[in-house]
Every structure is written in C-alpha cells, then in structure tokens.
Amino acid sequence: MTEQAGPASGRTIRSVKIAFNIIDVLQERDDIGVTELASELGHSKSTIHSHLRTLEEREILVREGDSYRLSLRILDMATHVREQVGNHDVIQDEVESLAEETGEIAQFGIEEHGRISYLCKATGDRAVETASRIGTQQPIHSTSLGKTILAFLPAERREEIVESTELTRMTPKTITTREELYEELEVTAERGYGIDDEENIEGLRCVSAPVKNGEKVLGAISVSGPSSRFTNDRFHDVLSDYVRRAANVIELNTKFS
Numbered sequence: 001m002t003e004q005a006g007p008a009s010g011r012t013i014r015s016v017k018i019a020f021n022i023i024d025v026l027q028e029r030d031d032i033g034v035t036e037l038a039s040e041l042g043h044s045k046s047t048i049h050s051h052l053r054t055l056e057e058r059e060i061l062v063r064e065g066d067s068y069r070l071s072l073r074i075l076d077m078a079t080h081v082r083e084q085v086g087n088h089d090v091i092q093d094e095v096e097s098l099a100e101e102t103g104e105i106a107q108f109g110i111e112e113h114g115r116i117s118y119l120c121k122a123t124g125d126r127a128v129e130t131a132s133r134i135g136t137q138q139p140i141h142s143t144s145l146g147k148t149i150l151a152f153l154p155a156e157r158r159e160e161i162v163e164s165t166e167l168t169r170m171t172p173k174t175i176t177t178r179e180e181l182y183e184e185l186e187v188t189a190e191r192g193y194g195i196d197d198e199e200n201i202e203g204l205r206c207v208s209a210p211v212k213n214g215e216k217v218l219g220a221i222s223v224s225g226p227s228s229r230f231t232n233d234r235f236h237d238v239l240s241d242y243v244r245r246a247a248n249v250i251e252l253n254t255k256f257s
Contacts, residue, residue, distance in 0.1 A: 018043060019051050023060070023070065031067040078135065082119070090253040091211075092120050094221065094246045099124040102242060104225035107132065108211075109145040110218070111153070114161045116146045119219065128226050130201065141181055142170045144206040148194030148220040151185040152210045158185070174199045193240045194220070198227060205230035207239045209247040213254050221246050 021041050026032060032040075038048045052068055055061040062071045082088055091108050098106035099122035108120040115137040123129065132138060140146030140161060150158050167176045175181045188194040196206040207230075208222030223239055230239070 015051070018047065019055060022048070022051055022055065026061070026068060026070050031064060031069040033066045033068070037068075087250065087254050088119070091219075091221075091250055092122075094249055095120040096122040098122070098221065098223055098242060098246045099127070102223050102225070102239065103127065104223050104229075105130060106221070106223050106246075107145065108219055108221045109138075109143075109149070111140065111146070111149050111161070112137070114165050115140050116143050116149070126225075126229075128204070130204065130224065138200065139165075139168060139170065141165060141167050142174045142196065142200040144194045144196035144208040144224075145220045145222050147181075147184060147188055147196070148208045148210050148222075149217055151188035151194060152212065152217045154215075170200050171198055171202045173197060173202075191240075193244060195235070196224075203227055205235060207235055207243055209240070209243040211247045211250045211254075213251065218250075218254065221250065 018041070022037060025037060025040060034045055034049050034052065037052075038045045041048065052061060052063075056063055056068070059071055059073050061068045095106045095108050101124075103124035103126035105124065105127045106122050107118055109116040109118050111117070116139070117137050118132055118134050121132065121134055138146070140150060150161060153161070162178055162181060167178065167181065168174070169176050175184060193207055193209045195208075196204075198205060200206075203226055204224055205227045206222050206224040208220045210220050211218045221243055223243055
C-alpha cells in the first residue's frame with residue numbers, strides 16, 4: 001500500500017475502518033450482498049451484516065432485496081464538500097473555458113492527504129478521455145497538478161509530503177527519487193507552471209499553474225492531452241499561458257470576493 005502524508009499514526013477504530021471499507025466496495029460494485037461483502041473484506045457475515053444495518057439506519061446505504069447500494073444522501077454530502085471550496089463556480093467556469101479554448105481535458109485539483117484530489121473537470125471537443133473523475137485521487141509526485149502545488153507550498157509542508165510519499169513508478173518517465181523530485185519542484189517554482197511529461201500515463205502530457213490567495217496555495221488548474229498534440233512549443237509557449245491566465249482569473253475573483 002502506498003504510504004501517504006497525513007496525521008501521525010495512532011489508535012484507530014476497527015469498526016469505522018470496516019464501515020468505510022464497505023462503502024469503498026459499494027462505490028466500485030454498485031450493489032452487493034452480505035455474503036459477497038464478507039468474502040471480499042475477510043470478515044464474518046454477522047460482522048458485515050451488523051455494519052450494513054447500522055449504515056442503512058443512518059441512511060448511508062439503501063437495501064434492495066438481498067443487495068445494498070449507496071444512498072443519494074452521498075450526493076448531498078458531496079455537494080456540501082464542493083461548496084466548502086471558495087469560489088467553486090468561478091473555478092468550474094474557468095475549467096470549462098479552458099477545455100473549450102484548447103479542445104482538451106481541463107481539471108482543477110487540490111492537495112488532500114498528500115495526494116491530488118480532483119474538484120472540477122471539463123472535456124473539450126478533441127479530448128482524449130482519462131480515468132480521472134471528480135472526487136478521485138492521483139499520486140502527487142507524478143502529476144503536473146501535484147508537482148505544481150508542491151512547488152508553491154510552504155517548505156515545511158512540502159517536505160512533509162515528499163518525505164512521507166512512496167514515489168511509485170507509474171510509467172518509465174516517472175520521477176522516483178526525492179532528490180530528482182526536489183530539483184523538479186525548484187524548476188517548477190522558477191518558471192511558474194508545472195508539467196507531467198508522460199509521467200502518470202504513457203502518451204499523455206499535462207501542464208498546470210498554481211492558484212494562490214496571497215501565500216496560500218488553493219490548488220492548481222491544468223490542461224491534458226496526447227503527446228502527439230502537446231509538442232514542446234505548444235506545451236511550453238501556448239498551453240502554459242492558457243493555464244496561467246485561467247489561474248489568474250480565479251485568483252482575482254478570490255481576492256475580491
């Protein structure tokens with residue numbers, strides 16, 4: 001399992017872990033019964049049944065016959081989380097504009113638990129679809145969003161994340177040593193934007209710019225596409241300008257909101 005940055009390890013509650021493991025499985029499987037859940041999670045049927053009853057009572061799950069699924073209450077939670085991010089509407093508008101202008105995939109991400117969480121995503125008319133979707137996470141060291149945010153975080157937080165993250169090789173081009181990553185972050189900070197040169201997905205390049213409010217890094221905005229279209233000239237001279245302009249619009253609206 002990939003080690004992630006976060007609170008220091010300490011006492012945890014087994015029953016809470018089981019409950020969230022159930023939710024994770026239901027998110028992937030749509031609906032599933034007690035026997036299958038017990039087998040997949042390695043717990044007794046009675047243990048799983050008790051957790052399912054509790055989650056159903058709290059209206060997190062819905063029982064349909066002998067199976068369970070996540071309830072629509074999850075959507076209400078997701079909406080609340082989204083609205084906690086300041087100027088979400090402005091961010092969404094800029095992500096959509098960026099996708100329309102470039103014809104590619106545009107995304108906005110924030111750092112959570114030492115990884116990148118996607119807040120917004122839009123798809124242009126020439127875009128090559130990727131597996132990322134709103135609410136999912138990606139490694140921070142192999143994505144342009146992640147490296148961009150890291151480059152502009154306070155040094156203490158940046159070091160905390162880098163030193164506690166396993167630099168897993170995602171492609172042959174992924175940075176896998178901390179020394180190399182720190183060098184990349186220094187370059188990113190100097191030029192004002194970050195890149196992913198087929199480091200997370202082979203054949204896909206990405207460029208992103210930080211979105212800040214004063215010294216605070218709110219997140220980063222990016223545009224991604226196939227390396228065949230993301231030539232070096234377009235990558236560094238054209239698309240880097242697009243993402244920096246989009247970031248500037250979000251920053252101005254945040255500053256004066």
